[in-house]
Amino acid sequence: MRAQAYLTLLILLLASCSEKENKPEDPLKAYASSYEIIQGEIWDQTCISCHVSGSSFARQSDLILTADVSYAQLINRPPKNTAALEDGLMLVGDKGLESLYESFLWEKINAPDQEHFYADHPGYGSQMPLGGDPLTNGQIEFIRQWISAGAPQKGDVIDREVLKDTSRFERVAFQPLPLPEQGYQFHITPFEVRPNSERELFKYQPLNNTEPLYISGFEITMKSGSHHFILYNFPETFAPSLLPNENLIRDVYDASGNYVFTTLYHMQFHQFVAGTQVPKVRYNYPEGVALKVPANSGFDMNSHYANRTDETMEGEVYANIYTTSASEVTHIAQILNLNNDNFYLPAGKVTTIQKTYTFDKDRHIFQLWSHAHEHNTSFKVFISGGERHGELVYFSNDWEHPPILQLDPPLGLKAGEGLMLEATYNNWEDRDLAFGLRSTDEMMILFGAYYE
Structure with missing residues (x-):
């Protein structure tokens, strides 16, 4: 019996060695x-x-x-x-x-x-x-x-x-996003964009959250033709009586092209939360990082379509925010919104604008996303100050579809360091340009997110 047991053990050891020998190498x-x-x-x-x-x-x-x-x-x-x-x-x-x-x-x-x-x-x-x-x-x-x-x-x-990752891209037609298991869904129902025109609008949706929320990611899908979609919220100190009416479409300009000043009023208080200029995006914050949303908040949805065709276009947007529990959060995300609205672009010239922003606290930046209009030919972001001064950390030469850059690990900047924005514009028109809301005006904005 003992000999048989040894024989069985030997066979098992040999089989194990054989399996290791036959296991394919990387x-x-x-x-x-x-x-x-x-x-x-x-x-x-x-x-x-x-x-x-x-x-x-x-x-x-x-x-x-x-x-x-x-x-x-x-x-x-x-x-x-x-x-x-x-x-x-x-x-x-x-x-x-x-x-x-x-x-x-x-x-x-x-x-x-x-x-x-x-x-x-x-x-x-x-x-x-x-x-x-x-x-x-x-x-x-x-x-x-x-x-x-x-x-x-x-x-x-x-x-x-x-x-x-052996998965492959599969193109799918625009379709509603499934409701998030943990989070909220936002929807701008179908609306018309007249031929050879553009339309920008807002729609406010309350969250009805009695406790603070912690956003860990978002997903957005838009029908073709969109210039951008952005979720904004309002400061915690903003008077509830001054909030926009719920679920009411508010245009930025009327059918004659004139600004609607009641819409502009709310825009001056907006705080960027999330957005995109590509038709479909899914973005996850780094593990342990979440954006805190105070109790009793709401989001102002902003959709902008530019219709360069001779036919009426239909716009529509779905957006999901995904939330996590407070116990899973180790870092509270902050929003980066560097908006240079003071620049001048002479007619018929190529102009490069630079502006530096210096931070007074250490920052760990994990998201960057530029925003400009059709005259913008390149948008660069460099580190300003410190050992990595002058290092290029973001680049886009596509004003319509600028990349949403996820920095993993985050870009660490110390107090006294910052970011230098450099945007180049080709103003081929016979009129001077400056900051403005329409796609025929110009912008120079860097959105993003960080934690301290």
């Missing part, structure tokens, strides 16, 4: 750098069937992605596409974050931004891979981080765990 271990991973796991698997020397696709795009030449083919090369070339894009630049939004490669593979790609850049051709499934969300994120890191050929600069 295929990414074979790669020495982040770019080798992009080559082996993305270009080689998905792209070189077309982008190979001698193929018609390679000749048409002037881009070969085989391992012997791909890096040199991509870095700091202008695209062959005429529209992208006229827009000043490179295939991939090496300037970090600034290069991301000036990258033709990024435009071509960024499937979640598909609506913007086809609506605003019809001359850019088709998104890639042509005729196939988009890259996985993990692959897109890996490439995004690689470009943002300066697109190095050597060095392991991106966390390989990113590639484990």
Whole structure:
């Protein structure tokens, strides 16, 4: 019996060793750098069937992605596409974050931004891979981080765990958001936007919360054609008797284009909470961080549509805020709203405006989002002061769809340091421009969020 027991134990040990020997190793271990991973796991698997020397696709795009030449083919090369070339894009630049939004490669593979790609850049051709499934969300994120890191050929600069997200973007038509299990939903019901006009409106919805709320994230979806959607609240000291009427549509300007001053009155007290300029967004605050909303609050919903067509457009918006319990919160989020409304743009000139904001307390910034109008060609944000003075931390060259940047880990700034905003405008018109609410006026705003 004892011999049989030893034999059984030996068989189990051998089987265990065999299982360990047969267990597949992580295929990414074979790669020495982040770019080798992009080559082996993305270009080689998905792209070189077309982008190979001698193929018609390679000749048409002037881009070969085989391992012997791909890096040199991509870095700091202008695209062959005429529209992208006229827009000043490179295939991939090496300037970090600034290069991301000036990258033709990024435009071509960024499937979640598909609506913007086809609506605003019809001359850019088709998104890639042509005729196939988009890259996985993990692959897109890996490439995004690689470009943002300066697109190095050597060095392991991106966390390989990113590639484990194998989900893919699926385009869906506008549809209502499901009600949040823990949170609130807001809805601006369908409204008309007349041909060749724009419409901006507000709708106030009380929360009826008897206790403070803690917002941990938000989700917004809008019908096509929207310029932006923003949730505002009012200061805790704002008199309840002065709040807007509940669920009443309040236009910013009337049918003749004149401002509605009763609407403007409430706008001067607004406090930014959340917003977007892309048709659909889901944003989560960092773990343990939440925005505190006082008891008995409400949100003023702001929707802005610009209709450049000859037909009536219909607007509609759904927005969810997701809440968490106070016991889960370690940091209270604060809203960043840096609004420069004092600038002048001469007619027929390109003008760059700079303004620096210095903070009197330490800040940990985890969200940045620029807002400007159609004359804006670039919006940059630099660190001001300290050891990282002059470092670019945000860039957008797309006024219609500026990125909502999530900084993880947050950007830490000490008291006495701050942010310098630099916005460039091309005023091609025969009139001077200044700050204004219409999309034909201009703005220079940096929204965001932080904790102290």
